[in-house]
Amino acid sequence: MNSKDNTAFIRLFAPVQNQLLMYIRSLLPNFSDADDLLQEVAATAWNKFDDFDESKGAFKSWIFGMARNKVMHSKRRYLRTQNLLNEVQMLKAESYFSEKGTLNTDERQNALQECMAELSTEQKQLILSRYRDKKKSYELGDMLKRSAEQIRIQLYRLRKVLKGCVNEKVQA
Secondary structure, X not given: OOHHHHHHHHHHHHHHHHHHHHHHHHHOOOHHHHHHXXXXXXXXXXXXXXXXXXXXXXXXXXXXXXXXXXXXXXXXXXXHHHHHHHHHHHHHHHHHOOOOOOOOHHHHHHHHHHHHHOOOHHHHHHHHHHHOOOOXXXXXXXXXXXXXXXXXXXXXXXXXXXHHHHHHHHHO
16 A cells, blocks of 8 residues: 555545444444454455445445444354353363263263264264364365255264263263
8 A cells, every 4th residue: 555545544534433433332242342343444444445446335334344244253253252162161061960970081081982983984084074173164065065054963963972872871
């Protein structure tokens, strides 16, 4: 971006900055998160200013759309983190409050290995790719020529089967 573009960006951004902050604050529960997000929006707009075309729309619309996308991304990231934490907490609570008290981790690990051996090769590969290799569902979908949603559903069902199998073996 040259100095002429710097001036143009500042000239367009300065008048909408407070409105943009209020807009972001209206969408987020935490003011400090809103301030941080405003900085992200400003930095992204600054870096992409060369792509802005006044003939396609007003600067204010362009930057507010960018802010909306950043807020939505932030909310999705927060929900993913919360869901993961809730799942971890649920597993810990289940383990702690099981009928036999806290079970030996080695016993559960051995049961899991036995249950994994009962799965088909395709099912084992899917589980290992997801959890050992840390591949995302969309990556697995691309590899297996299926949608990410189908992969997530199959993983959910496999986790449910493995959980039942492990609980049966541990209780036996």
